[in-house]
Structure formats: structure tokens, C-alpha cells
Amino acid sequence: MPERRRLAALACALAVDMFGSGLFLPVSLLYFTEVADLPLSTAGLLLSAAAIASLPVPMIVGHVAHRFRSLDRVVLAQVMQGAAFLLYGWQHTAAGVLAVATLASIGQRLFWSSFFAVLAGLAAPGEDRRTTDRRFAVAGMIQMAATGVGTLLGGLVVVYGWYEPVIYLNAASFLLSAVLLLLVPRDRRAPAVAVPAGGYRAMLRDRPYLLLIAVNTIFALCSVFVGVAVPVYLVDGLPAPDWLVGPLLAATTVLLASGQALAVRLVRPLSRSRGLALSGGLWVIWALIFAAAVRVPSGILVAYLLAGMVFFAAADLIHAPLSNALSAAAAPPGQRDRYLAVYQYCFAFAGILAPGFFTVLYARGPAVPWLALAAVAAAGTVGMHLLDRPLTAREKSAADVGG
Incomplete structure (x- = not known):
């Protein structure tokens, strides 16, 4: 039963997250050109630089994974992304956009570097492969469905130019996802602090x-x-x-x-x-x-x-x-x-x-x-x-x- 509760809460958190991300996807560059008033080429370079700056995150996560629960890392990732999108509303310079985009990109890398460890951790000892594969399949279906619905609505945003509300809706989706993740039952065992052999x-x-x-x-x-x-x-x-x-x-x-x-x-x-x-x-x-x-x-x-x-x-x-x-x-x-x-x-x-x-x-x-x-x-x-x-x-x- 605790595993089902964990999976249900994770599913809801993932759906909310992916809906907000899908909503933002069609306007990701348009927001910076239409609202932040940056040239398209500059906006593209800033987002690329932010993505590159976040590349060390998986290595860092792997180094500290034994000290912090994967679920707690996912919650932190959602809070970071929610904060970043809240801050986007006040950014109208290249330096400000780069800083906030880097925070968002780091949060995104932290999320995906930790989320599948949470899913894998739901498996019981000796669990049948079919159950494990089905769990990952369900997560993938939720991810695609929620992203698709968000993207379709994001297309309407482009038509009507409602760029700023989308930023705050996306921020709200990350923060709501973090709240839902806090409701996921934790493993009562404390995380191990010993460094895994070999590294x-x-x-x-x-x-x-x-x-x-x-x-x-x-x-x-x-x-x-x-x-x-x-x-x-x-x-x-x-x-x-x-x-x-x-x-x-x-x-x-x-x-x-x-x-x-x-x-x-x-x-x-x-x-x-x-x-x-x-x-x-x-x-x-x-x-x-x-x-x-x-x-x-x-x-x-x-x-x-x-x-x-x-x-x-x-x-x-x-x-x-x-x-x-x-x-x-x-x-x-x-x-x-x-x-x-x-x-x-x-x-x-x-x-x-x-x-x-x-x-x-x-x-x-x-x-x-x-x-x-x-x-x-x-x-x-x-x-x-x-x-x-x-x-x-x-x-x-x-x-x-x-x-």
C-alpha cells in the first residue's frame, strides 16, 4: 500500500510538472523576445549557455547521492525551477536572464538526475520485471500526455500573446509539484552516509x-x-x-x-x-x-x-x-x-x-x-x-x- 501511495503522489506531481513545462514550451523563446525585449539570437545563446552551465549537475548528484534521499533532491529541483520562473518576470537584461535561466536549467538537470532513482526505489526485493517496466511505462505516458495537453494550450497562448501569465503558471506548477512530492511517504530508514565503494x-x-x-x-x-x-x-x-x-x-x-x-x-x-x-x-x-x-x-x-x-x-x-x-x-x-x-x-x-x-x-x-x-x-x-x-x-x- 505505501508503494501505491508513493506512485500515485509521484504520478500527480509529474503530471502537474509536465503540464506546466508543456505550456511554456511554445513560448520559451518568444517570451524573451516579446516581453524581455531581447534579440532572438541573444535569447537563444543565453539559453544554450545556461544548458551548458548545468552539465556538471548529474556528476555532482552522483557524488552526493548516497547522502541525500532521491525524493528530497526532486523536491529541491522543483523549488529551484519554481523560483526561477517567478524571477523571470523581473528580468529584462541579458545578465539577469542568463542567471535565472541557469537556475532553471540546474533545477531541471537535478530533477531528471534524481526522478528515475525515485521510481527505481519503488521496486520491492525480487520484483518481477514486468511490474518494473510497467511502472516506467506509466511514468512515460503521464509525462507525454501532460506535456501534450500543456503544449496544445501553449499554442493558444502564442495566438493571444499571454506570455507573462504562462511564466507564473509554470512557476506555480513546479511549486505545486513540490508540495505534492512532500506528501509522498518517505522511507523510514535514514539514507546511508558511507561513500559507495569505488566511486x-x-x-x-x-x-x-x-x-x-x-x-x-x-x-x-x-x-x-x-x-x-x-x-x-x-x-x-x-x-x-x-x-x-x-x-x-x-x-x-x-x-x-x-x-x-x-x-x-x-x-x-x-x-x-x-x-x-x-x-x-x-x-x-x-x-x-x-x-x-x-x-x-x-x-x-x-x-x-x-x-x-x-x-x-x-x-x-x-x-x-x-x-x-x-x-x-x-x-x-x-x-x-x-x-x-x-x-x-x-x-x-x-x-x-x-x-x-x-x-x-x-x-x-x-x-x-x-x-x-x-x-x-x-x-x-x-x-x-x-x-x-x-x-x-x-x-x-x-x-x-x-x-
């Missing part, structure tokens, strides 16, 4: 886990590539109607918000690493389909692109829950929080790499980024196949110890 040196010698991080960085690049590349490709690279961008991404969001539990059930006969290899193969197909779109007749292009996005959605549906579950299962029990914090660099690096990867290659031809992505995803798929034996053995060993 980062042990992690650097853990080649299977390091390779898992490298492969998942590739898969995370595939996941975020859709938001970076698809709008530009459809508008500038193909004879596709401009109105297609919104429905295409919206339909994908609906699939991702509703299908993760089903995807986990369908790939259950596979090991987690083989399931992730399958998602890599699906991303290869998706990238090749989009690369070939430049030669598709305009009369069937819309249907062709919609069919192609099914492969992206299928890949992401499998990847989202399994990657987080595998990263938790493959980490040594005594250092799980540390490993999961560092694992978040997959998504940080992917977010930094994606815009440059796309724009540099796009200058060489509209299909070039997609062909390059297919090649990279194929390498990741091979890498995940190579990891199947060591990671599956590690999962079974951990299950035997837990049981």
Missing part, C-alpha cells in the same frame, strides 16, 4: 555500463531529432503543406502518451537490451523512410510521412520505458543513484548535439541528416546487441540477490 573510478571501469550510456545517447538523439528536424524538413525540404507539422507531431504525441504500456507488453518475450535493439532498428527504418521522402510524389507525400512516423512512434514507445528500466537494473545496487544520475548525460548530450547535427548536415542536402541518422542508429543497434549478454546476466544476478 567514479569503479564506474569508469564498468565498460558494459559505459557502452550502454554511449548507445543510449545515440537512441536519445533519435528521440529528440523529431522535434528539431521534422518541422524544418517539412516546411523547407519537401513539397509538404505547412499545416502538416502540427498534426504530425500531435498524432505522434498521442501515440506516445497512450501506447507505452502496450509496447512493454508486446516486447516482454525479449530481454530489455534486445527490446532496445529493436527500437534502434525501427529508428533506422524511420530515418531511411524520411530520407527517401524527397523522391516521393507530392500526391501521396502526406500519407507516406504519416506512415513513416509510425516507425518513430513504435521505436520511442519501446525505448522510453525499457531504457530507464535497464539503466536501473544494470547499475550496482549500492551505487544505483550515482549511476542513474550519470545516465542522464545521454539525454543532455543528445539535446546539445541534435541541432548542430541536423543543421550542419542539412546544408549538404535535405536527405543527408536522415541518412546520417540511419547510420548512427544502426551502429547503436549493433552496440545494443553486443550488450545483450553482459547486461542480461547482470539483471539476472541482481534479481537473484534481491530474491
Whole structure:
């Protein structure tokens, strides 16, 4: 029963957080240009600098994870982000925006470096893999659904120019999420204060886990590539109607918000690493389909692109829950929080790499980024196949110890 109460409170906190973040997403740059009166190029550089400044956070979290409960770190992250968005309303200089954006970015990194450790900590000793995977799938579905609803409402904000209210609503969502997290029942046991044996040196010698991080960085690049590349490709690279961008991404969001539990059930006969290899193969197909779109007749292009996005959605549906579950299962029990914090660099690096990867290659031809992505995803798929034996053995060993 306490585990169900924890999961319910976590689900509510995550939904509130993601709704506010989704609401802010469509106006993230427009706010700084329309309200803070900063040039678009300056605003973009400031946000990029803030993101880079927050890169050390997962390493720091991993270093102190054994001293502070992961749930307490998540609460702190929400308070930091809520405070940052409250402060945004008073920032009209580049220096002020940079300071506040850095605070928000640090809070965001702290959240994602700690949240999955909270989810992993809900598992009972010897818990069945299906239960663990389903828990991560439910969290992913809540994240996508709440973000999608927020983004749709954020689109209306852009139409009516209600930028400042969105800032304060987003701040309120973070602070409300923190309050909900305070209602999550705590483990009565005090967190251990002894430094886990080996520290980062042990992690650097853990080649299977390091390779898992490298492969998942590739898969995370595939996941975020859709938001970076698809709008530009459809508008500038193909004879596709401009109105297609919104429905295409919206339909994908609906699939991702509703299908993760089903995807986990369908790939259950596979090991987690083989399931992730399958998602890599699906991303290869998706990238090749989009690369070939430049030669598709305009009369069937819309249907062709919609069919192609099914492969992206299928890949992401499998990847989202399994990657987080595998990263938790493959980490040594005594250092799980540390490993999961560092694992978040997959998504940080992917977010930094994606815009440059796309724009540099796009200058060489509209299909070039997609062909390059297919090649990279194929390498990741091979890498995940190579990891199947060591990671599956590690999962079974951990299950035997837990049981």
C-alpha cells in the first residue's frame, strides 16, 4: 500500500510538472523576445549557455547521492525551477536572464538526475520485471500526455500573446509539484552516509555500463531529432503543406502518451537490451523512410510521412520505458543513484548535439541528416546487441540477490 501511495503522489506531481513545462514550451523563446525585449539570437545563446552551465549537475548528484534521499533532491529541483520562473518576470537584461535561466536549467538537470532513482526505489526485493517496466511505462505516458495537453494550450497562448501569465503558471506548477512530492511517504530508514565503494573510478571501469550510456545517447538523439528536424524538413525540404507539422507531431504525441504500456507488453518475450535493439532498428527504418521522402510524389507525400512516423512512434514507445528500466537494473545496487544520475548525460548530450547535427548536415542536402541518422542508429543497434549478454546476466544476478 505505501508503494501505491508513493506512485500515485509521484504520478500527480509529474503530471502537474509536465503540464506546466508543456505550456511554456511554445513560448520559451518568444517570451524573451516579446516581453524581455531581447534579440532572438541573444535569447537563444543565453539559453544554450545556461544548458551548458548545468552539465556538471548529474556528476555532482552522483557524488552526493548516497547522502541525500532521491525524493528530497526532486523536491529541491522543483523549488529551484519554481523560483526561477517567478524571477523571470523581473528580468529584462541579458545578465539577469542568463542567471535565472541557469537556475532553471540546474533545477531541471537535478530533477531528471534524481526522478528515475525515485521510481527505481519503488521496486520491492525480487520484483518481477514486468511490474518494473510497467511502472516506467506509466511514468512515460503521464509525462507525454501532460506535456501534450500543456503544449496544445501553449499554442493558444502564442495566438493571444499571454506570455507573462504562462511564466507564473509554470512557476506555480513546479511549486505545486513540490508540495505534492512532500506528501509522498518517505522511507523510514535514514539514507546511508558511507561513500559507495569505488566511486567514479569503479564506474569508469564498468565498460558494459559505459557502452550502454554511449548507445543510449545515440537512441536519445533519435528521440529528440523529431522535434528539431521534422518541422524544418517539412516546411523547407519537401513539397509538404505547412499545416502538416502540427498534426504530425500531435498524432505522434498521442501515440506516445497512450501506447507505452502496450509496447512493454508486446516486447516482454525479449530481454530489455534486445527490446532496445529493436527500437534502434525501427529508428533506422524511420530515418531511411524520411530520407527517401524527397523522391516521393507530392500526391501521396502526406500519407507516406504519416506512415513513416509510425516507425518513430513504435521505436520511442519501446525505448522510453525499457531504457530507464535497464539503466536501473544494470547499475550496482549500492551505487544505483550515482549511476542513474550519470545516465542522464545521454539525454543532455543528445539535446546539445541534435541541432548542430541536423543543421550542419542539412546544408549538404535535405536527405543527408536522415541518412546520417540511419547510420548512427544502426551502429547503436549493433552496440545494443553486443550488450545483450553482459547486461542480461547482470539483471539476472541482481534479481537473484534481491530474491
